[in-house]
Amino acid sequence: MQIEEIQEEIISEFSMFDDWMQRYEYMIELGKSLPKIEEHYKTDEHLIKGCQSKVWVHAALEDGKVVFTADSDAIITKGIIAILIRAFSNQKPADILAAKTDFIDEIGLKEHLSPTRANGLVSMIKQLKMYALAYETQMES
Amino acid sequence: MLDVTEIRKDFPILHRQVNGQPLVYLDNAATSQTPRQVIDTIVDYYSRYNANIHRGVHTLSQEATDAYEQARIKIQKHFGAANTREIIMTSGTTEGINLVAQGFTGFLETGDEIWVSAMEHHSNIVPWQMLCERTGARLRVIPMNEEGVLVLEPFKEGLSDRTKLVFCNHVSNALGTVNPIEEIIQTAHSAGAAVLIDGAQAAPHMRADMQKLDVDFYTVSAHKLCGPTGAGALYGKEEWLKKLPPYQGGGEMISEVTFEKTTYAALPHKFEAGTPNICGGIAFGAALDYLNGIGMDQIAAYEAELLSYATESLLAIEGLKIYGQAARKTSVISFNLEGVHPYDVGTLLDKMGIAVRTGHHCAQPVMDFYKIPGTIRASFSFYNTREEVDRLAQGVEKARQMLS
Numbered sequence: 069m070q071i072e073e074i075q076e077e078i079i080s081e082f083s084m085f086d087d088w089m090q091r092y093e094y095m096i097e098l099g100k101s102l103p104k105i106e107e108h109y110k111t112d113e114h115l116i117k118g119c120q121s122k123v124w125v126h127a128a129l130e131d132g133k134v135v136f137t138a139d140s141d142a143i144i145t146k147g148i149i150a151i152l153i154r155a156f157s158n159q160k161p162a163d164i165l166a167a168k169t170d171f172i173d174e175i176g177l178k179e180h181l182s183p184t185r186a187n188g189l190v191s192m193i194k195q196l197k198m199y200a201l202a203y204e205t206q207m208e209s
Numbered sequence: 210m211l212d213v214t215e216i217r218k219d220f221p222i223l224h225r226q227v228n229g230q231p232l233v234y235l236d237n238a239a240t241s242q243t244p245r246q247v248i249d250t251i252v253d254y255y256s257r258y259n260a261n262i263h264r265g266v267h268t269l270s271q272e273a274t275d276a277y278e279q280a281r282i283k284i285q286k287h288f289g290a291a292n293t294r295e296i297i298m299t300s301g302t303t304e305g306i307n308l309v310a311q312g313f314t315g316f317l318e319t320g321d322e323i324w325v326s327a328m329e330h331h332s333n334i335v336p337w338q339m340l341c342e343r344t345g346a347r348l349r350v351i352p353m354n355e356e357g358v359l360v361l362e363p364f365k366e367g368l369s370d371r372t373k374l375v376f377c378n379h380v381s382n383a384l385g386t387v388n389p390i391e392e393i394i395q396t397a398h399s400a401g402a403a404v405l406i407d408g409a410q411a412a413p414h415m416r417a418d419m420q421k422l423d424v425d426f427y428t429v430s431a432h433k434l435c436g437p438t439g440a441g442a443l444y445g446k447e448e449w450l451k452k453l454p455p456y457q458g459g460g461e462m463i464s465e466v467t468f469e470k471t472t473y474a475a476l477p478h479k480f481e482a483g484t485p486n487i488c489g490g491i492a493f494g495a496a497l498d499y500l501n502g503i504g505m506d507q508i509a510a511y512e513a514e515l516l517s518y519a520t521e522s523l524l525a526i527e528g529l530k531i532y533g534q535a536a537r538k539t540s541v542i543s544f545n546l547e548g549v550h551p552y553d554v555g556t557l558l559d560k561m562g563i564a565v566r567t568g569h570h571c572a573q574p575v576m577d578f579y580k581i582p583g584t585i586r587a588s589f590s591f592y593n594t595r596e597e598v599d600r601l602a603q604g605v606e607k608a609r610q611m612l613s
Contacts, residue, residue: 088228088560093611120568120583121552141582142550143612144557 071163074155075171082175091176095147102150105137116195121145127199133158134203148189156196164200169193211507216592219244230562233597238382238410238541238588239566240432247435250495254488262487277487280494284442287497289418294476297443298490302409303332305428305443309405310336312453319345323374324364327353328381331571333407357384357533368400375404379411383572384533385541394424409433414512414539416505419444436496440489450476457482508591512540515589522602532584540589549612551585557608563601
């Protein structure tokens with residue numbers, strides 16, 4: 069599936085809920101299905117800076133596609149990174165770089181997008197895109 | 210007993226909604242809210258007599274100078290300083306600490322010792338580390354125990370004629386512990402060391418009397434006392450302030466300037482370079498008037514009751530642990546839910562309109578002591594109610610159900 073289609077799918081899942089509590093409960097559920105980073109990658113090198121909770125992200129290139137794994141010590145953060153990874157993992161670097169992130173607004177998580185927000189959603193997106201950029205550059209050369 | 214319903218009418222912000230719910234503001238240890246009386250003072254200053262102080266001959270300048278110096282007198286009286294020469298207007302606690310740390314550079318040499326407590330805010334650790342780097346002095350730590358209480362024995366045993374300075378907060382921002390500063394001051398003085406007490410977290414809850422305490426330096430922030438941000442005061446014993454060199458150079462702090470030599474202004478202006486936060490200083494004075502109008506003893510009694518009610522309510526929640534169980538505490542509760550990250554709880558509480566602080570509270574050594582990434586901190590003020598405590602307890606219980 070293309071990134072855009074996955075994002076549409078996530079938006080339609082979240083549109084079923086009418087209050088914040090259900091949305092957060094679903095996000096917590098999604099966190100449980102997060103493709104887990106291997107324990108030995110939980111190092112400072114894989115830590116995303118700017119989050120009050122810890123978030124580790126690892127990326128690998130498999131058959132021309134970037135595969136992300138991650139983890140966090142906070143449950144809500146785990147849900148947020150799980151949503152991002154669902155949209156961006158197993159995609160071509162160029163597609164990840166070109167992808168929009170408006171869907172975050174549409175699933176009612178807009179407040180997490182503020183750059184000063186302690187959870188660092190912005191830092192997470194940036195980190196995923198930086199991995200994609202690195203692989204894109206690598207593939208070009 | 211104080212009438213909290215009437216008091217709440219003074220605070221416009223307490224009547225707003227957050228995420229569709231009436232705001233429950235429990236982050237008072239980070240900053241307190243501002244009553245109408247203080248807001249009016251700020252508006253009045255800018256509407257009627259905004260001018261630069263201490264040098265103008267015109268009426269506005271004179272009025273602003275009078276109001277600013279009047280605020281200094283209010284601060285002096287409130288904190289029981291001997292005279293206004295001992296009150297330095299600052300931008301806040303951090304500046305007060307840095308002013309003293311900077312001033313001591315020339316008084317220390319390699320091998321001298323500085324003691325700090327284990328429960329300091331980063332602002333009361335970093336300036337001393339920097340001072341140690343400049344001078345070769347050594348930083349030593351007064352340890353704490355599991356209850357969040359300082360253990361003074363190692364400090365008493367470790368004191369010597371090399372001990373030059375001792376720093377401690379009056380109340381811990383992370384735990385709410387009221388530290389035995391009277392004993393610390395006496396002990397330090399017996400070894401000939403000077404003492405700086407960080408009063409930022411104590412001042413909103415109790416009145417500290419500088420002369421009774423016999424403390425050398427004491428520093429506070431206006432914004433934790435119903436005043437504005439960017440204003441504060443440093444108390445210093447006159448004999449110390451005379452000895453310390455100026456902190457910053459500039460206008461206001463000089464007596465005479467030629468290219469050969471400058472003579473400094475007399476106290477307190479020697480430490481007040483440049484145009485100060487005039488409005489902030491005046492509003493600080495108004496905030497003290499407001500608090501004294503209610504009465505610090507009344508505030509303390511009400512907050513103590515609220516603290517015990519909140520402690521009881523929160524401890525009824527499964528898996529909730531409170532950090533800092535000192536017998537003498539201000540109305541601050543630092544806690545965690547078993548197996549849950551504090552950030553998760555803080556995020557969900559915010560969705561319910563409840564403002565708490567999460568994280569390490571700029572006191573990483575305290576978090577390291579308990580081996581936790583941080584806590585959820587609910588800090589109560591005299592304008593908080595039992596109903597708000599109930600909303601907090603219900604909110605935490607809801608978060609627990611969602612997160613476990």
